Amino acid sequence: MTVVSLAETNEISLPGLAPKEIARVARPLEQAWTMPPAAYTSPEIFELEKAAILRKSWIPIGRVDQVSKPGDYVALTLLDQPIMIVHGKDGEIRVMSRVCLHRAAPIVEGAGNRRLFTCPYHAWTYKSDGQLAGAPLMDDAEGFDKKKCRLPQMRTEIWNGFILVNFDDDTEPFAPQVASFARYFENFKLDEMVIVKTLEFDSPWNWKILVENFMEAYHHIATHSTTFEPIYHARDSLVLDADGPYSILRMPTNKVVENEAGLPMIEGLTENQQTDIYASVLFPFFLIGLQRDAMAWYQILPISHDRLTLKIQVCLPRSTTDLPDAEKMAEAVGEMLNVIHHEDIGANDLVWNGLTAPLTRQGRLSPLERSIWQLNQWWLARMAEAG
Ligand code: FES
Ligand SMILES: [Fe+2]
Structure with missing residues (x-):
């Protein structure tokens, strides 16, 4: 458990949170105070949290039992990013952007089973691994190569049946961080x-x-x-x-x-x-x-x-x-x-x-x-x- 020392709290500067308030949060439990109101109510703090915490943490977005068969998918939106969990034809579970590579329409909503994902706007079609398979009437687009087009994939980890993703490439894997938790349960x-x-x-x-x-x-x-x-x-x-x-x-x-x-x-x-x-x-x-x-x-x-x-x-x-x-x-x-x-x-x-x-x-x-x-x-x- 990382504990911030009282001395260190002087170094923390967060908009809307007075240094005195931050120091009170960092006191030993028996002397500790709650987080100040701005930690919850400030849109600025939320933006900082997104950068410092939410986009660097492992976030559970589904369970493997929700996508048990090839072609199964679940669409959701995580921190402004439309994503989908897909059980690929090759048996692999992937999490990828579900924003079309053409003009950015989300290609699917909800959950179900599909062999291919077709964008509702101009019918570009994607395979279950995110690879673009078809783009109608694009023959005259110079240098366009559909083989080079694939929906961006997210870093994914499966832990105890949960599917977790991380926006950050450098965060350490999830399982070792919580090994003692897994043992306990x-x-x-x-x-x-x-x-x-x-x-x-x-x-x-x-x-x-x-x-x-x-x-x-x-x-x-x-x-x-x-x-x-x-x-x-x-x-x-x-x-x-x-x-x-x-x-x-x-x-x-x-x-x-x-x-x-x-x-x-x-x-x-x-x-x-x-x-x-x-x-x-x-x-x-x-x-x-x-x-x-x-x-x-x-x-x-x-x-x-x-x-x-x-x-x-x-x-x-x-x-x-x-x-x-x-x-x-x-x-x-x-x-x-x-x-x-x-x-x-x-x-x-x-x-x-x-x-x-x-x-x-x-x-x-x-x-x-x-x-x-x-x-x-x-x-x-x-x-x-x-x-
Ligand atoms: S935006 Fe998807 S095919 Fe045009
Ligand atoms: Fe309760």
Whole structure:
């Protein structure tokens, strides 16, 4: 974990953040303050984040089970870049720009299966590896060689069934950075999970509001007072030591948790893993919720300083999806996550309203919010490097 020393914070200059405020964020947890409001509300900070963090980090954009057959594709837009994940005819999964090489129309939307991708504007046609295959009526264009035209590919890594991309060529590979994280959750066999349901939310907040809300259990006492708190008490939650760019929040319980949906437990879990739930963030915003029988991947696509798309991807082990009642189970998990997320939407709306008020200043962190503190130290170090 990179921690910025108090002396170093004097060197960090960020628009809208006073040096005194930055120094408070960098204090040891027991003395630490939250990030100042401008870190969330300033479009300038978001532009800096894009350059220093978002375009240099590994961002999860899909799961291999979404593109299981040759020709399968998923189109999305990541930080202003229209992209698509394509399972190529040759069996390789690639992520590439889906902006046409002719006059820049995006060539495909949504998801499905195609042998070829044809641009809707003038019908230029691309193969599943991004190679231009056809460009009608271009014979008289001098020196034009369609063999030399290929959609730009993104740096891609597959980790535990997730497809991650990086805009930066120099960032170190993802897996070694989070090796200890992967070991910690090995028993859950994340690579055997399958997306069974997607809940999509247009979310009018800065991305860090959502991440912070996801990563601490302190708010169970009020926001989830009748749902989580009676089972997963805020005071019992703990944030583990991390030796990489991530945080793990463990929410223990001694109660027997009802299994109304009848989901089978993942085999090979430890005693704690059979009862507790976990909310993890691989920095900056790869959010994974885990319990004994299911995974919730909170997929974030930041759009601007004050907007993001959230897709809650409900995932079940492949063996569960083979059961006759799988659909009912997926519905039940989705419904539970929907209820919880609506409680969280209420909290995030409150924070966003307050943060944009002129008299708002940074506040004190609770020691129960250690995960936020961990992310803040990482954020400061990344932003400092860029500054
Ligand atoms: S913009 Fe795609 S074919 Fe013209
Ligand atoms: Fe919550």
